[in-house]
Amino acid sequence: xxxxxxxxxxxxxxxxxxxxxxxxxxxxxxxxxxxxxxxxxxxxxxxxxxxxxxxxxxxxxxxxxxxxxxxxxxxxxxxxxxxxxxxxxxxxxxxxxxxxxxxxxxxxxxxxxxxxxxxxxxxxxxxxxxxxxxxxxxxxxxxxxxxxxxxxxxxxxxxxxxxxxxxxxxxxxxxxxxxxxxxxxxxxxxxxxxxxxxxxxxxxxxxxxxxxxxxxxxxxxxxxxxxxxxxxxxxxxxxxxxxxxxxxxxxxxxxxxxxxxxxxxxxxxxxxxxxxxxxxxxxxxxxxxx
Amino acid sequence: xxxxxxxxxxxxxxxxxxxxxxxxxxxxxxxxxxxxxxxxxxxxxxxxxxxxxxxxxxxxxxxxxxxxxxxxxxxxxxxxxxxxxxxxxxxxxxxxxxxxxxxxxxxxxxxxxxxxxxxxxxxxxxxxxxxxxxxxxxxxxxxxxxxxxxxxxxxxxxxxxxxxxxxxxxxxxxxxxxxxxxxxxxxxxxxxxxxxxxxxxxxxxxxxxxxxxxxxxxxxxxxxxxxxxxxxxxxxxxxxxxxxxxxxxxxxxxxxxxxxxxxxxxxxxxxxxxxxxxxxxxxxxxxxxxxxxxxx
Ligand code: SF4
Ligand code: SF4
Ligand code: SF4
Ligand code: SF4
Numbered sequence: 001x002x003x004x005x006x007x008x009x010x011x012x013x014x015x016x017x018x019x020x021x022x023x024x025x026x027x028x029x030x031x032x033x034x035x036x037x038x039x040x041x042x043x044x045x046x047x048x049x050x051x052x053x054x055x056x057x058x059x060x061x062x063x064x065x066x067x068x069x070x071x072x073x074x075x076x077x078x079x080x081x082x083x084x085x086x087x088x089x090x091x092x093x094x095x096x097x098x099x100x101x102x103x104x105x106x107x108x109x110x111x112x113x114x115x116x117x118x119x120x121x122x123x124x125x126x127x128x129x130x131x132x133x134x135x136x137x138x139x140x141x142x143x144x145x146x147x148x149x150x151x152x153x154x155x156x157x158x159x160x161x162x163x164x165x166x167x168x169x170x171x172x173x174x175x176x177x178x179x180x181x182x183x184x185x186x187x188x189x190x191x192x193x194x195x196x197x198x199x200x201x202x203x204x205x206x207x208x209x210x211x212x213x214x215x216x217x218x219x220x221x222x223x224x225x226x227x228x229x230x231x232x233x234x235x236x237x238x239x240x241x242x243x244x245x246x247x248x249x250x251x252x253x254x255x256x257x258x259x260x261x262x263x264x265x266x267x268x269x270x271x272x273x274x275x276x277x278x279x280x281x282x283x284x285x286x287x288x289x290x
Numbered sequence: 291x292x293x294x295x296x297x298x299x300x301x302x303x304x305x306x307x308x309x310x311x312x313x314x315x316x317x318x319x320x321x322x323x324x325x326x327x328x329x330x331x332x333x334x335x336x337x338x339x340x341x342x343x344x345x346x347x348x349x350x351x352x353x354x355x356x357x358x359x360x361x362x363x364x365x366x367x368x369x370x371x372x373x374x375x376x377x378x379x380x381x382x383x384x385x386x387x388x389x390x391x392x393x394x395x396x397x398x399x400x401x402x403x404x405x406x407x408x409x410x411x412x413x414x415x416x417x418x419x420x421x422x423x424x425x426x427x428x429x430x431x432x433x434x435x436x437x438x439x440x441x442x443x444x445x446x447x448x449x450x451x452x453x454x455x456x457x458x459x460x461x462x463x464x465x466x467x468x469x470x471x472x473x474x475x476x477x478x479x480x481x482x483x484x485x486x487x488x489x490x491x492x493x494x495x496x497x498x499x500x501x502x503x504x505x506x507x508x509x510x511x512x513x514x515x516x517x518x519x520x521x522x523x524x525x526x527x528x529x530x531x532x533x534x535x536x537x538x539x540x541x542x543x544x545x546x547x548x549x550x551x552x553x554x555x556x557x558x559x560x561x562x563x564x565x566x567x568x569x570x571x572x573x574x575x576x577x578x579x580x581x582x583x584x585x586x
Contacts, residue, residue, distance in 0.1 A: 015494075040470030041299035041501065043494040081352065081394050081409075103372045103394035144504030147441065147473040150392055154373050174300050174469055175329030181389040181436045182373065197554050199305075199332040206330075210435045213389060228555050259492050259523045 001286055004170040004184035004216075006207055007193040013223035013248070014193040016258055017275075018171040019047045020265040021191070024279035026134045027265070031166025034131075037183040038173040039140040039152040045129060049261035052127040052139055058155045060102035064119035065093055069112050076106035076116065097121055101148050124152045126159045133263070136163065153179045167286075176206045181214060188286065190218045192242070196228035204233060208240040218242040221278065224250040246278045292463045293584065294482035296506070298498030300330065300469035302490045303518040306550055306560060307573060308466045309336040313559040314577035316424050319585055321462035322451045323422075325430040326478040328415060328443040333466050334430045338557050342418040348446060351414030351437050352393030354386045360406045367397035367407060388412075389436030415443050417450065427454055441473025448481065462585065471501050484584055485511045486541065490519040491526040500532065513538050514584070516576060519546040539583075542576035544569050 005021065007014035015038075022034045036044040045052050063076065063085070072091030084099035085106060100121070110116045124142040131137050140156025142149050160168060172183040184190055190211045194204040204220070211218035220237045222230050225247035237244050248254070251271050257264035265275040295311075297304045305327070312323055325333035356367070356376075361384055368376045368384060375391045376384055386397070386407075398407040415433040422428050429451050431443040451463050467478035479485060485506045489499035499515075506513050515533050520543035533540050547569035553560035561570040 040472050040475075041498045043299075043497065046493045046497065079395065079399065101372075101392065101394060103392070103396050104370075105394055105396050105399055108396065108399045142471065144471055144501050145476070145508050146471075147476055148392075149470070149472045150373055150438070175433075175440075176435045177329050177433055177440055178390050178392070178436050178438045181387075185387070185390060197551070198557055199330075199335055199554065202332070202335065203330050206435055210389070213436060224551075227551050255522060258494075259526070261493065 002168040002170065002187045003189045003191065003282065004172055004187040005191045005193060006172040006180060006184060007174060007203070014174070015043055015047055015171060016254060017191070017193045017221055017223065019044055020263050020275040021279055021282070022135065022169050023133050023263045024265045024275045025167070025169070025282065028279055028283060030283060032135050032169045033160055033164040033166070034135055034137045035157060035160035035168060035170045036137065036139040037153050037156055037170055039124065039142040039149050039156060040173060042139045042141050044171055045137060045139060046261055047258060048131050048133070048137065048263065050129050050131050050137065052129055054128040055125050057122050058124045058126060058152055059120040060123045060151055061104055062097055062100045062102060062119045062121045063095055063106050064117040066115055066117055067092065069115040071112055071115070073111060075109045075111065079105045079109045081105065098145065098147060102151055126156050128159070128163060136165070138163065149179050150182060153182050157183065176210045181210060184214065184216065187216050189282070190216045191221060192218055193221045193223055194233055195224050196222055196230040196233050198228070200228070201232050201236065204236055208236060208242055211242070212240055219245045221245060222247045224248070226250055245281055246274055248274055291461065291484070291585065292465065292482045293484050293486060294465040294467050294479050295486045295488065296467035296475060296479060296502045297469070297488045298471060298502035299495070300327070302488055302495050303550065304488045305332050305336055305466055306554060307488055307516060307518060307544070308464070309333060310559040310561040310570070310573045311577055311580065312337070312426065312464060313424060313562055314574060315581065315585070316426055318581065319462055320460045321426055321464050322454050322460050323426060323428045324447050324451045324463060324465045325428065326444045326447060326465050326474065327468040328431040328433040328440045328474060329468065331430045331432055334420070334428060335557055336554065336559065337422045337424065337428060339420050339422060339428060342420045345416055345418040347413050348415050348417055348443055349411050349413050350442055351412050352409045353388045353391040353412055354393065354395065354397050354407050355410050356384050356386055357406050357408070358383045360403050362403055364402060366400050366402065370400045371397050392438050414438070417443060417447055419450065427458070429454070440468070441477040444468065444474050444477035448477070471505055475502065475505055479505055479509055479511065482509070482511055485513045486516060487513055487538070488516045488518055489529055491517060491523040491529055493528065496528045496532060503536070514541045515539070516541050517543040519544070521545045541579050542572055544572040
């Protein structure tokens with residue numbers, strides 16, 4: 001089983017919902033592994049109040065040229081969709097490492113065996129952190145200055161799949177680009193966290209559209225439900241056949257727990273109930289979890 | 291001059307503050323505004339834009355397509371796709387998931403049956419231009435759902451903005467950068483003369499803005515910091531300590547103020563909707579410092 005939590009734009013409270021829901025699910029006895037696939041700005045560890053551990057480099061292929069063998073045919077440069085290889089006037093290829101996505105297309109087309117050698121480049125890290133809540137957190141973190149987050153999303157997701165125990169619980173990046181699709185791919189349930197502001201409503205439609213295109217049953221959680229026009233969110237959810245499963249009021253307690261890195265679901269505040277209720281709904285829909 | 295406003299992640303109030311700064315600076319300076327958050331553009335909404343004067347489709351993303359008729363189902367493409375974007379459907383056909391494909395063409399190169407896999411250009415989004423009711427032009431983009439290459443959309447937006455600057459004889463380009471640190475942000479910050487970073491006093495936002503700052507350093511641009519929701523976490527000194535260490539001047543601090551979300555719901559800059567609120571006063575001071583220290 002796999003569940004993804006996403007939201008059209010940043011700042012909707014997606015991570016807060018993800019973290020609290022994961023803790024609540026575990027409290028109810030569900031085994032799970034939590035994957036933070038927001039590789040450009042991974043923050044779930046901060047919200048969980050843990051330090052990232054077990055760092056492992058994510059290396060990516062990059063071509064190295066053996067100029068004694070290269071016949072300067074330019075084929076590698078022509079095939080590179082990232083335009084990461086430039087050629088001199090005489091055809092000598094050069095790599096611009098930042099642009100390379102590691103796809104190996106250049107290596108595949110090079111007609112001279114040994115002209116392109118295996119080079120490796122560090123593009124980020126994965127972390128596997130034991131949390132005090134009884135589940136493991138897998139985090140992907142892209143290096144600053146790297147253009148492409150897709151390879152890191154793929155690496156971090158693989159890592160999470162490899163060590164997973166029970167449910168795979170995924171927090172994605174904001175937006176609806178293809179790295180978000182990659183993160184939510186193969187989910188049994190997508191939980192879209194939204195805000196009833198005009199901006200939130202605009203982005204909600206996009207994430208619902210993505211869920212529909214990917215054929216994943218989608219739920220909507222309305223955060224800061226008392227700020228704005230939540231009826232519009234309900235309307236959109238109906239249009240996409242998605243259920244609105246929870247409404248979270250704007251709450252100073254939630255802001256405080258966010259700031260302090262303590263999941264609110266473990267407190268006695270009334271807001272804790274919302275997340276526990278949501279976790280129960282998730283378990284029901286998944287037939288008691290795994 | 292080109293100024294980029296960035297935060298490392300959405301949700302810290304970057305666009306609301308940008309909208310207010312644009313509003314406050316519009317009478318003294320001429321500029322074009324660029325909303326470079328192609329995955330969740332909202333500067334237009336915040337400036338009350340309802341209609342666009344000109345729209346251009348951006349064709350440029352590439353995705354692979356498999357011709358099921360000629361495919362011999364050898365599975366080589368499935369094995370070799372670096373991002374795992376090929377799957378086998380219920381009828382046993384090899385199919386590309388266009389919502390995750392990066393368009394690298396590796397599958398096409400390894401497929402033994404010529405012409406079976408083709409890389410096709412598809413629309414990746416739309417770029418549009420309008421003149422806001424405040425008089426300055428705005429360029430904004432929207433990436434299509436599940437498409438790669440949002441950075442290229444941003445690059446094209448900025449090219450359009452540069453052309454407008456020449457045509458209309460504008461002094462500045464003000465770019466509201468995307469969230470994250472990937473290609474969109476690199477495209478947003480690349481070529482800027484100055485970066486203004488916005489963060490809130492939480493460990494998460496500090497971590498995000500530090501990562502954005504590394505991208506800024508990469509371009510060797512001078513940076514400034516604005517602290518939003520400055521009073522939500524009184525014990526937290528992380529932003530100040532970091533800014534001091536790095537020698538990043540703090541342009542100002544904006545208190546948490548409910549008039550900000552309320553102005554968002556009204557789709558107006560907070561300095562226009564609630565000119566006397568605490569947040570508006572703080573933003574006005576920041577605009578003054580930007581005028582003095584950056585725009586001159
Ligand atoms: S690995 Fe791919 S992206 Fe990198 S240089 Fe080769 S073809 Fe270009
Ligand atoms: S394809 Fe191979 S031989 Fe041709 S230019 Fe590139 S490295 Fe050299
Ligand atoms: S173009 Fe690249 S990413 Fe897309 S399916 Fe082919 S190999 Fe995979
Ligand atoms: S490599 Fe070509 S022939 Fe083989 S499964 Fe893929 S599309 Fe079909």
